Amino acid sequence: MTALTLRNVVNVEILQEIQERFSDATGFGVIIADEQGVPVTRPTNFTSFCTHIRSSEKGLQCCIASDRKVGLIAAEQGKTVIHYCHSGLVDLAAPIFLNGKHIGSVLCGQVLIEDRDEKQVDLIREKTKHLPIDQELLQLYFEKIEFTSQKRIETATELLQLVANYIIKMGANYLAQEELNEKNQKLMEEMQARARLEKLLQETQLKVLQSQINPHFLFNTLNTISRLAYLENAEQTQNVTYSLAKIMRYSLRNIDQLVTLKEELDYTKNYLNIQQSRFRNRIQYEERIDVDIETIKMPILSIQPIIENAIIHGFEPQDSRIVIKIHGFLKDDKVVLEISDTGVGMTEEKVSSLFLDSSVKKNSHTTGIGMNNVQKRIQYYFGEEYGITVVESRPGVGTMVRIVIPNSGGVPV
Structure with a gap:
């Protein structure tokens, strides 16, 4: 039986296509990660700010740890959650379960919320200044971070859960097909x-x-x-x-x-x-x-x-x-x-x-x-x-x- 991991039960290129279409529809940066926060797909529509942070090994590991943390929170609650990443930006995570096991998450966001996060600006600068990257360039990219409405975040939360359910169904069908291949003659009849x-x-x-x-x-x-x-x-x-x-x-x-x-x-x-x-x-x-x-x-x-x-x-x-x-x-x-x-x-x-x-x-x-x-x-x-x-x-x-x-x-x- 195939090991129960996201990469083994769902074709990664199909995940990439789902991710890209969701990103096109919502305008958010999106990535699909395993239960450890390690990316399974290539990032789609990421902000220059986040891409620059991930360009350093230390920044990438911080992002992976942050994705793992929010993925676990979503898994514990059994639904999409809203979370601030290690840099202080708003991220959403929808858990992917298969046979009761948390095997990954769909994550999107990289924005700030209007009328709520204006005070986050100085905190974000403080949180990222220790990273070994070009800080002047990072600040230029920070100025381009999008402020969005709470309503848009809530709508994206519902849609993100639908995408996670879509992936869960594909994984379940894959496992069902494997089980069918191992059935004995009685089940074949x-x-x-x-x-x-x-x-x-x-x-x-x-x-x-x-x-x-x-x-x-x-x-x-x-x-x-x-x-x-x-x-x-x-x-x-x-x-x-x-x-x-x-x-x-x-x-x-x-x-x-x-x-x-x-x-x-x-x-x-x-x-x-x-x-x-x-x-x-x-x-x-x-x-x-x-x-x-x-x-x-x-x-x-x-x-x-x-x-x-x-x-x-x-x-x-x-x-x-x-x-x-x-x-x-x-x-x-x-x-x-x-x-x-x-x-x-x-x-x-x-x-x-x-x-x-x-x-x-x-x-x-x-x-x-x-x-x-x-x-x-x-x-x-x-x-x-x-x-x-x-x-x-x-x-x-x-x-x-x-x-x-x-x-x-x-x-x-």
């Missing part, structure tokens, strides 16, 4: 019994992070949050951030379980909240549900891909508004969900193409979950009589998709 669902999950591109949102969508959203934070005084930003956090938590759930209709609708509303912010509220959403959403069960991510299809194909090419409606009701003791939009509509040929295999039809701006995949998963759980039964669309008028599932939620066939 059990895996074969689940082969159809495993193959289907791969087709829907939900492997590794179990329906994690496509990284393009995730980091485009992070960039949207960053722009909103710059332009606003943060109420809308807070709402978008909250919706993204809910999406992340939901998408990290077990993909082979059924969820309630309420959970699917809540997920869809969080997704639409982000899209409404992106398109400046040109998307209107209406919902009328006449069934018990707490007891109806369905496969995870069955509604959102259809909503996404309406936005990508029925709305993005034009500048007008679009109304998306979901109507849920009972018919012949079955649950019917009709998802309609007032978008540009489609030809019959376009409607047929919606059911192409997701491996054939790829779009880097979407989750990659096609309607054909939604259909296969519903029918896998409930049988051939269920799934997407109708797609009606007229160019210039809009589209309606009808999903039928069992009234009681049923059990897998």
